[in-house]
Amino acid sequence: MIDLALFRDAVASEWTKLRTVRSTYWTIVVAILLGIGLGCAISAGNAHDYHSMSFHDRLEFDPTAFSTAGLFFAQLALGVFAILAMTSEYSTGTIRTTMAAIPQRGYTLAAKALLVTAISLVLAIGIAFGAFFICQQIFAHYHLAVSIHAPGVLRAVIGAALYIGGIALFATGLATIIRHTAGAITTLVALVFILPSVSQLLPHAWKVDFARYLPANAGGAITQVVYTNNDSLRPWPGFIVFMIWCVGTAAIGWYLLRTRDV
Amino acid sequence: MIEARGLTKSYGDVVAVNDLSFTVEPGTVTGFLGPNGAGKSTTMRLILGLDKPSAGSVTVNGSPYTTHHRPLTEVGALLEAKAIHGGRSAYNHLVTVAKSNHIDRKRVNEVLELVGLTSVAKKRAGKFSLGMGQRLGIATALLGDPKVLILDEPVNGLDPEGILWVRNLLKYMATQGKTIFVSSHLMSEMALTADHLIVIGRGRLIADASTAEVIRLGSGSHVRVRSPQAAQLVTLVDAHEGGATTQPDGSLSITGLTQEQVGELAAANGVVLHELTLATASLEEAFMELTEEAVDFRAPGGSIGGEGDAA
Ligand SMILES: Nc1ncnc2c1ncn2[C@@H]1O[C@H](COP(=O)(O)OP(=O)(O)OP(=O)(O)O)[C@@H](O)[C@H]1O
Ligand SMILES: [Mg+2]
Numbered sequence: 153m154i155d156l157a158l159f160r161d162a163v164a165s166e167w168t169k170l171r172t173v174r175s176t177y178w179t180i181v182v183a184i185l186l187g188i189g190l191g192c193a194i195s196a197g198n199a200h201d202y203h204s205m206s207f208h209d210r211l212e213f214d215p216t217a218f219s220t221a222g223l224f225f226a227q228l229a230l231g232v233f234a235i236l237a238m239t240s241e242y243s244t245g246t247i248r249t250t251m252a253a254i255p256q257r258g259y260t261l262a263a264k265a266l267l268v269t270a271i272s273l274v275l276a277i278g279i280a281f282g283a284f285f286i287c288q289q290i291f292a293h294y295h296l297a298v299s300i301h302a303p304g305v306l307r308a309v310i311g312a313a314l315y316i317g318g319i320a321l322f323a324t325g326l327a328t329i330i331r332h333t334a335g336a337i338t339t340l341v342a343l344v345f346i347l348p349s350v351s352q353l354l355p356h357a358w359k360v361d362f363a364r365y366l367p368a369n370a371g372g373a374i375t376q377v378v379y380t381n382n383d384s385l386r387p388w389p390g391f392i393v394f395m396i397w398c399v400g401t402a403a404i405g406w407y408l409l410r411t412r413d414v
Numbered sequence: 415m416i417e418a419r420g421l422t423k424s425y426g427d428v429v430a431v432n433d434l435s436f437t438v439e440p441g442t443v444t445g446f447l448g449p450n451g452a453g454k455s456t457t458m459r460l461i462l463g464l465d466k467p468s469a470g471s472v473t474v475n476g477s478p479y480t481t482h483h484r485p486l487t488e489v490g491a492l493l494e495a496k497a498i499h500g501g502r503s504a505y506n507h508l509v510t511v512a513k514s515n516h517i518d519r520k521r522v523n524e525v526l527e528l529v530g531l532t533s534v535a536k537k538r539a540g541k542f543s544l545g546m547g548q549r550l551g552i553a554t555a556l557l558g559d560p561k562v563l564i565l566d567e568p569v570n571g572l573d574p575e576g577i578l579w580v581r582n583l584l585k586y587m588a589t590q591g592k593t594i595f596v597s598s599h600l601m602s603e604m605a606l607t608a609d610h611l612i613v614i615g616r617g618r619l620i621a622d623a624s625t626a627e628v629i630r631l632g633s634g635s636h637v638r639v640r641s642p643q644a645a646q647l648v649t650l651v652d653a654h655e656g657g658a659t660t661q662p663d664g665s666l667s668i669t670g671l672t673q674e675q676v677g678e679l680a681a682a683n684g685v686v687l688h689e690l691t692l693a694t695a696s697l698e699e700a701f702m703e704l705t706e707e708a709v710d711f712r713a714p715g716g717s718i719g720g721e722g723d724a725a
Contacts, residue, residue: 157516158483165514172506173499245497246507249554252462252491253514255480413465 155256162254162263170237170267179233180275183226187279188286191222195287199294214378215298216305219287220280220312224372227316227344230275231323234268235336238327251414261406265324273317280313304377304387311374311387315394318371319344322398328405344368359383364390367397415440415593416461416562420470423456423617430456432617433470438595440561443588445608445625446597449705453617454597455493458566461595462491474562486515486558492565496547500540504531504550507539508557517558525553544571552580562593569603581607601701605629615705628704637668637676640689647685654679665689 170176195218202213238261241247254260284300291297300306323340330336344367351363363369364384371394374387385393416438423431431453438444448454459465461472463480471478474489482488498507508522526532529549534542539550548571555563563584569577584607588594598604604611604625611628613621621628641647644666651658656670668676673692680687 155483161484161514161516165510168506168510168513169499169502172503172510173501175501240499244499245494246499248459248462248464248493249497249511250514251464252479252489252493253486253511255463255482255485411466413459 155259158254158256159259159263162259163266165250165253166237166260166263166267170271173236173240175236175240176233179229179236180271183229183233183275184279186229187222187226187276188283189222190225191219191279191283191287192290194218194221195290199291199296202294202296212378213296214376215288215291215296216284216308216377217375219284219291220309220375222283223276223279223312223316223375226276226279227319228341230272230316231319231340231344232337234272234320234323235327235333235340237264237268238324239331239333239336242331243333248414257409258406261324261328261402261409265321265402268324269317269320272320273313276313276316277310280309284309298377302377307387308375308377311391314391315371315375318391318394318398322367322401325398325401325403325405328409329401348372356383365393367394370394370397415476416472416474416564416595418457418461418470418472421457421460421467421472422469423453423460423465424468430617431460431467434614434617434619435470436612436619436622438593438612439610440593441588441591442609443584443594443596443607445604445611446595446614447599447601447604447611447701448597448614448620449599451616452599452614452705454599454614455566456617457614458491458493458564458595458597461564462489462493464493484515486511486517486560488558488560489562489564490555490558490560491563492548492551492555492568494566495544495551495571496539496542498539498542498547498550501538503536504539504542504553505535507550508553511554511557515558521557521559525556528556529553545573545576548572549576552583560592563587563595565594565596567597567599569598569600577603613701613704620704636693637671637673638689638691638693639666639668639676639680639687640664641666641680641685641687643685646683647680650679650683650685651676667693 195215198213198218202210205213241250250260251257288297298305300309323336326339327336330339347366348368351359351366351369354363360383370385370390373384373390384390418434418436421431421434422429434457446454446457456465460467461474461479463478474482479485479489504526505522508525509519512519512522526535529552531546531549531553534546542550548568552565552568555565569580572580584594584596588609596607608625611621611623611625612619613628639647644660647666648658651668651671654671656668658666658668661667671679673690677687677690
């Protein structure tokens with residue numbers, strides 16, 4: 153049975169932990185700066201280039217995806233935020249105090265996962281909508297703006313935020329498995345930044361069989377309104393595949409946390 | 415009360431704790447002694463359910479630690495000094511621990527006061543000295559006003575005033591009926607603090623008895639003699655079932671005979687003595703004697719006890 157009172161205590165304790173270290177604040181500030189700043193820069197660049205683009209590129213032109221593209225980089229900052237919530241306990245030795253205080257270890261992981269996911273999600277919703285509306289002002293100068301009411305646009309903006317929430321959960325799982333800050337960050341970067349780029353170099357057949365199921369590729373589909381690329385999954389199936397990655401990684405972390413020595 | 419039965423823990427090929435059985439009773443301070451690497455910290459992690467035993471079991475107040483709910487009012491522990499996020503203040507650190515067990519925030523101020531950290535409670539703990547970190551660790555252990563206190567080398571890094579304070583605190587808590595289990599590798603410190611000692615070496619139990627008993631077990635007192643006719647005296651001692659060894663300074667260390675017997679033996683045979691003293695082994699010597707076969711990290715060149723140790 154789930155002990156809700158115990159879970160509330162775990163959440164209260166983890167909330168205090170997050171509130172009382174500086175890394176929480178600077179990772180959030182960096183996420184906002186990257187999310188909105190880079191979103192604007194990418195939007196401005198593409199809007200400016202539109203008139204010189206080929207017909208094919210114009211077909212793929214996606215003002216919604218450009219406006220929320222900064223979140224792709226903000227995910228790194230929020231991933232670090234999620235990772236530090238777990239690995240800082242190992243690097244400072246507080247993990248033993250934490251695990252002795254609540255021997256039911258799964259509760260601590262659940263509380264950490266809930267908080268970093270919820271904080272990241274709320275923040276990402278703010279960044280996604282903020283970036284969307286600011287960037288549409290930029291596109292409007294070039295008569296390229298899209299409305300939030302246009303088909304698929306609201307889904308893509310919310311989807312970009314949901315993706316970030318998933319990344320926070322994924323990062324928590326990785327951190328619980330790896331238990332080292334640098335190792336967990338390197339793994340996250342490799343999986344969501346490097347692997348997708350490398351996968352672009354793969355032959356077409358491999359992309360269909362393999363690359364589109366990678367976390368960032370599967371989860372990224374939901375952030376797009378315009379599809380011309382048949383290599384990727386559709387938005388919601390892609391998001392389900394992404395959630396399987398996130399929940400699966402967290403589940404492995406949960407299993408290891410409960411069975412390993414601290 | 416802490417009860418270990420056949421407690422065993424291996425890390426790969428290393429058997430850190432080997433078939434330990436002991437009981438730590440309430441109302442007394444029980445010292446947990448052993449040389450470096452003896453398995454003290456490992457045993458404490460096993461008690462707290464942080465590591466899983468390879469065999470055997472250990473319970474705290476009747477049940478395994480991992481089955482306790484909100485255990486901090488039952489068991490308080492200090493495992494490592496400075497196990498704290500350097501960017502967090504001592505106060506906030508204690509609040510995070512208090513919240514996890516639904517302990518009143520007022521208690522945080524109480525324990526800070528108790529360990530003497532009130533004035534630095536709001537400062538980032540990264541700048542704390544080892545002694546301050548140790549005090550914060552003790553404050554964390556006391557937070558839930560637990561019935562059982564488990565402390566791994568609590569006086570490590572403390573100044574003399576701090577050591578005295580810990581000693582008195584532990585004794586006081588024992589009089590309150592609490593179970594106090596405290597590790598050290600300093601026999602002399604434990605002799606002043608503990609009523610009962612559990613001594614381990616290489617993960618195995620060496621002694622489990624009252625402090626006085628352990629000191630007696632370990633202390634091979636001997637008679638120290640200096641004589642210009644040492645060789646003759648050695649022959650005489652051998653003939654009377656005693657044992658004599660020549661020390662580096664030329665004196666003889668005689669066991670198996672009392673001070674009086676040695677004196678009379680010498681007089682009866684016309685052996686001149688320049689010195690005849692009873693050398694009682696110090697506490698540290700007693701400890702080393704007990705753990706001699708069980709020292710993992712012996713200094714090169716023989717005995718870690720330095721001079722004066724019975725060979
Ligand atoms: N997590 C671990 N992995 C591998 N070996 C370990 C681990 N923990 C302890 N050991 C080994 O187990 C043995 C006992 O170590 P432990 O830390 O329990 O000793 P100790 O009595 O606390 O020593 P000290 O007085 O130095 O603190 C040592 O040989 C140590 O190297
Ligand atoms: Mg130790």
